[in-house]
Amino acid sequence: MSHGMMRVAAIERFGDPEQLSIQKVPLPDPGPGQVRMRIAAAAVNPADLGMVTGVYRWKEEVSFPLVPGYDAAGSVDALGEGVSSFQVGDQVIACSQHSLTQVGTYAEYAILSEHYLAPAPQGIELIAAASLPLAGLTALQALEQLQLAPGQTLLINGPLGAVGGFALQLVALRGIQVLAPTFAHEAELARTLGATFMLDREQDIPAQVKQAVPSGVDAALDVIGGVAARSAFEAVHDGGLYVTVVPEFWVPGGQFVPQRGITPRVVGVRSNTLQLIELSSLLANGQLTTRVAKVFSLEHASTAHRLLAAGSIHGKIILLP
Ligand SMILES: NC(=O)c1ccc[n+]([C@@H]2O[C@H](COP(=O)([O-])OP(=O)(O)OC[C@H]3O[C@@H](n4cnc5c(N)ncnc54)[C@H](OP(=O)(O)O)[C@@H]3O)[C@@H](O)[C@H]2O)c1
Incomplete structure (x- = not known):
């Protein structure tokens, strides 16, 4: 059982990108069917900008602190009961389906159903792999x-x-x-x-x-x-x-x-394990390529948001927790 804490970039209220700040929140244990993922890289998507400004729409009422982030690449840190597809230490990618889960990847860890994960593309850096899921x-x-x-x-x-x-x-x-x-x-x-x-x-x-x-x-x-x-x-x-x-x-x-x-x-995107596996292997075998424009530490999430909002970014912006 974990009694630790994790760092996240989160907001307490909707507003401009400067609302994003580093917080320490409890590090939860994975429940049945869930995986705890140690995040090595998280991508910034237009949806994350909307989450911070408050125009994004969730299925349930949103709860604060709100951690944005759909995309993650990293490794399996702990397994909940009954998880069969992964082992601790496996390198994985995930799409958090934030609209349903409110689980954000601007964090050191994310706890998600195993169905939201797929093996990371072999031979591809996690920084690049994080740009793929959403x-x-x-x-x-x-x-x-x-x-x-x-x-x-x-x-x-x-x-x-x-x-x-x-x-x-x-x-x-x-x-x-x-x-x-x-x-x-x-x-x-x-x-x-x-x-x-x-x-x-x-x-x-x-x-x-x-x-x-x-x-x-x-x-x-x-x-x-x-x-x-x-x-x-x-x-x-x-x-x-x-x-x-x-x-x-x-x-x-x-x-x-x-x-x-x-x-x-x-299209309203949905997490889909089989599709994520397919995408991961296409990236691994070179049939898909991706571009990373900028890499920031989590502390600079607000700068990353301002940069994406300004447009003309050639490639993905990545945060390192
Ligand atoms: N429905 C869903 O489930 C779902 C899921 C994911 C994303 N989205 C939405 O899909 C949109 C795209 O997301 P994204 O992550 O692909 O964003 P993105 O990487 O910023 O892509 C948008 C691209 O469009 C280009 N562009 C803008 N105006 C153009 C024009 N007139 N002619 C040609 N190219 C133009 C931009 O180039 P410049 O920057 O050079 O202008 C940029 O390369 C966002 O609105 C996002 O919220 C929806």
């Missing part, structure tokens, strides 16, 4: 909604972000042709990740799509929302497919009403 699962689950066949066309409106970057690589592996709007100096990177048609994100997107694929794309994946979501929708041919991971009310007079035979679909 964005990778979101990308996979968005693509599941589309079920595209080889040769079909997909516009991804933010192809170099975390979710968009994994989605781009995953569909390229399946022979799908991706249209990728980026700044001109990023076009080569998009090509390397598997894009077929490089578009200029500063020019009219539907017009460029029409030039590349005159009948319109078979599908669009929106990872941005707002105006960019609208123009991604416009690029899809009648009766095509559209999925967003950023649900917003953008259709005039309503939201997500079918138009031109296109029924918008929305």
Whole structure:
């Protein structure tokens, strides 16, 4: 039984990133079916920014101190009764499904159901592995909604972000042709990740799509929302497919009403062990790559939040507990 304490970065109330401060909280023991994970690296996601400002929505009423963080990579520290998939010392990754669990990974330890974990990708540094779970699962689950066949066309409106970057690589592996709007100096990177048609994100997107694929794309994946979501929708041919991971009310007079035979679909990511295992092995064998932009100690979580909120980060921001 543990009577120890652990360090976390937490907030006591919603507000600006400076609300995040280091606290010591009790280190719990894992319950039946749970694993206690020693966190080596935690990634910062846009959802974490929303948790701190208070726009994020949890299933239950939120309790403070609130520890943000969906993503973690580290090792198994203790096992609850009945855990069969892991042993103490195993290197693992996890997606905490914060909306349901309120378990944050901006911490030295996290206690999660074993179903939220998967073996860490072999041969990949834990700092890089921590960037995979939330964005990778979101990308996979968005693509599941589309079920595209080889040769079909997909516009991804933010192809170099975390979710968009994994989605781009995953569909390229399946022979799908991706249209990728980026700044001109990023076009080569998009090509390397598997894009077929490089578009200029500063020019009219539907017009460029029409030039590349005159009948319109078979599908669009929106990872941005707002105006960019609208123009991604416009690029899809009648009766095509559209999925967003950023649900917003953008259709005039309503939201997500079918138009031109296109029924918008929305992704709300869920932890999924099998998908996490699949993503982990794709990263291990080099079929997926990830980029780490900056690494901070947990003490600098507020700086990390400000940096992500400012945008133009090329890669993931990682916190080291
Ligand atoms: N529904 C869910 O379950 C779920 C799960 C995970 C994430 N999300 C949401 O998905 C969104 C993306 O998350 P993420 O982690 O991938 O964020 P991210 O890494 O910041 O990716 C966003 C990308 O979009 C790019 N971008 C922005 N405007 C663009 C434009 N007009 N044209 C081309 N690219 C553009 C950004 O580039 P610059 O920085 O250079 O502008 C950035 O690379 C967030 O809103 C997040 O909250 C939802």
